Amino acid sequence: MALRICAVDDIRVGKAIRVKAGEHTIAVIRNKEGEVFALDDKCSHGEISLSEGFVGKDNTIECWAHGAKFSLETGEALTLPAYEPVARYEVIIDNGDVFLEIDEA
Ligand code: FES
DSSP states (O other), X not given: OEEEEEEGGGSOTTOEEEEEETTEEEEEEEOTTOOEEEEESBOTTSSOBGXXXXXXXXXXXXXXXXXXXXXXXXXXXXXTTOOSOOOEEEEEEETTEEEEEOOOO
């Protein structure tokens, strides 16, 4: 099911916001080029919100706690101390709005 999350313009370029969608807490992130990505908000290394992290030029978000970097495109953990990926959500942009493909199952 595709859920409207926010407007693209609600997220500053190079920043992230945290949204709740049902059971999910999701970091919705704009890279330096303004493209939108969505990852599970919880760092796979600890109880830290990735939306409070740093968006890198290399399409990554870095957890502020211990510096693990995750790929915006795949959710893969690229640097230690995290080694587990975080879930990634399909983003649909329609008419300036951000929709996420969320499996409510
Ligand atoms: S909690 Fe994110 S890197 Fe440790």
